[in-house]
Amino acid sequence: MRGKPVEKVRELLVLRGLDAILFTGRANIRYLCGFSGSEGALLVDRDASSFLTDSRYTTQAQEEVRADHLGQYRLPEEGIVARLRERGCGKIGFEGEYLVVSRLEKLRSQAGAEVEWVPLAKEMRPLRGVKSDAEIEAIRAAARLNAVAFAEIAAGIHAGVSERELAVELEFALKRRGAEEKAFDFIVASGRRGAMPHGLASQKVLSADEMVTIDFGVRLNGYHSDETVTLALGHPPQRLLEAYDVVLQAHDLALEALRPGQPLKDVDAVARDHIRSRGFGEFFGHGLGHGVGLEIHEFPVLSPRSEDVAEEGMVVTIEPGIYIPGLGGIRIEDMAVVSAHGCDLLTAVPKNLRTCVP
Ligand code: ZN
Ligand code: ZN
Numbered sequence: 001m002r003g004k005p006v007e008k009v010r011e012l013l014v015l016r017g018l019d020a021i022l023f024t025g026r027a028n029i030r031y032l033c034g035f036s037g038s039e040g041a042l043l044v045d046r047d048a049s050s051f052l053t054d055s056r057y058t059t060q061a062q063e064e065v066r067a068d069h070l071g072q073y074r075l076p077e078e079g080i081v082a083r084l085r086e087r088g089c090g091k092i093g094f095e096g097e098y099l100v101v102s103r104l105e106k107l108r109s110q111a112g113a114e115v116e117w118v119p120l121a122k123e124m125r126p127l128r129g130v131k132s133d134a135e136i137e138a139i140r141a142a143a144r145l146n147a148v149a150f151a152e153i154a155a156g157i158h159a160g161v162s163e164r165e166l167a168v169e170l171e172f173a174l175k176r177r178g179a180e181e182k183a184f185d186f187i188v189a190s191g192r193r194g195a196m197p198h199g200l201a202s203q204k205v206l207s208a209d210e211m212v213t214i215d216f217g218v219r220l221n222g223y224h225s226d227e228t229v230t231l232a233l234g235h236p237p238q239r240l241l242e243a244y245d246v247v248l249q250a251h252d253l254a255l256e257a258l259r260p261g262q263p264l265k266d267v268d269a270v271a272r273d274h275i276r277s278r279g280f281g282e283f284f285g286h287g288l289g290h291g292v293g294l295e296i297h298e299f300p301v302l303s304p305r306s307e308d309v310a311e312e313g314m315v316v317t318i319e320p321g322i323y324i325p326g327l328g329g330i331r332i333e334d335m336a337v338v339s340a341h342g343c344d345l346l347t348a349v350p351k352n353l354r355t356c357v358p
Contacts, residue, residue: 005032008127009044012093018118019089020045022080025098027294030222031128034064041080042067045087052079077103081110090114096121125299129291130313135223136337139292139315140346142179142218142225143335147348149173150216150229159208159233159358163188166214167201174218183217183224183296194230194329197286197321208234208358211244211328217296224296226317227347228333234358240330243280243322244353247330250274250320251351254288255336258310258318258343265306271320272304280322283329289317292335314338315346 009021009032023029023042033042033051037060040053051067058072073079084092094104096119108117131139152173157166167186174182189199191210199213206212210233217226230244250271257270268288275284287303292315300308302316310316319333332351336343 005127006044006049010046012120012123012127013044013046016093016118016120016123017091018093019091020084020087021093021120022099023095024103025095027298028095028098028124028127030294033067035061036064036222037061039076041076043080043083043087043089045089048087050083050087052076052083077106077110080107081115084111084115091116091118093118093120095124097124127299128293129299129308130311131293131315131337132313135293136313136315136346138221138223139225139335139337142220142223143227143346143348145174145177145179145218145220146216146225146227149177149179150349154354154356157206157212157231157233157356159206162203162205163190163193163201163212164203166206166212167216170214170216174216179218179220180222181219183219183226187213187215187228189213189329190233192326192328195323195325195327197323197329197331206233209236210234211236211240211330213329213331215331215333222294224292224294225347226292226296226333226335227349228319228331229349229351229354230330230332232353232355234355237327239324240328241353243283243324243330246275246278246280247320247322247332248351248353251318251332251334254318254320255334255343255345258316258336258338259341260310260312260338262310263306264300264302264308264310264316265304267310267318268302268304268306271318275320275322280324283322283324284320285323286321289319289333291316310338312338312340 037057043050048068050069052071188201190212213230215228254271289302291298321331323329335346
């Protein structure tokens with residue numbers, strides 16, 4: 001989906017025969033009108049956009065919001081329905097993946113039978129898929145923070161440090177450098193814990209001759225970074241070193257395959273087939289990657305079931321892994337933006353095997 005954000009919504013209105021779409025999810029609201037607070041509603045109809053919020057956010061909305069109308073409500077559902085009536089809207093689309101049932105019920109009972117509510121899910125997903133140059137720059141800046149902070153803490157990765165200490169050091173370095181917030185709870189999984197793809201940092205202490213996987217990222221000006229580094233402490237088991245080579249090759253092959261027009265399930269298949277051909281197929285269960293932007297996981301999806309196709313301007317992760325129960329695991333993750341003929345890396349921490357002195 002290309003074009004200015006609100007224009008894309010209007011195309012959808014026409015396509016679905018709707019009078020307006022109601023947005024209550026933070027990411028879409030920020031994308032469409034610039035509001036970065038946590039409570040508000042945006043109504044886009046065929047001629048105008050209206051942003052409504054409560055008194056806590058009125059000043060912030062006046063500074064941030066690009067909309068034709070700014071309004072204040074005491075109770076959200078009351079305010080939204082009043083504005084719908086003012087605009088004469090009877091058929092309203094809403095974010096089926098965001099609006100909770102209790103809120104929809106309140107809207108329904110306030111608005112009465114003359115208003116029809118239409119859940120939108122699949123058709124809404126591509127809305128933020130293709131990033132503008134400014135968005136790509138924002139993501140690149142978040143990725144740059146990753147690289148600077150990681151370089152700062154790298155010397156402290158050694159036997160005797162706990163996973164949680166490492167996670168805290170990394171978060172501190174990122175925030176001191178300007179990160180708004182961590183993008184998610186960091187994964188620091190060492191030794192056998194590395195076999196858990198989502199092994200959150202624990203009290204386990206790093207020991208010599210194991211591998212450690214660190215998956216981290218930040219939010220900066222609303223946009224996220226996401227990156228995974230796997231390092232060796234001393235001399236890890238040979239099978240894990242082999243797995244590292246295979247994952248790195250799968251990662252490189254997928255990046256080579258990523259270009260406009262490419263079905264993303266095919267990019268996933270390039271990495272998956274390579275891992276399978278080297279005998280590790282049963283140890284790679286998750287999808288190859290996901291879109292990143294105002295949300296840490298967003299459209300599109302890279303997996304064997306994905307129906308999404310790469311377009312210039314999409315920002316996605318490439319994150320193959322091998323997880324061997326009882327032994328450990330490897331994941332290598334970078335973010336890339338799809339360019340005119342291929343893709344460009346956004347993350348900057350080198351992914352060749354790094355061996356730390358235990
Ligand atoms: Zn990640
Ligand atoms: Zn990721």
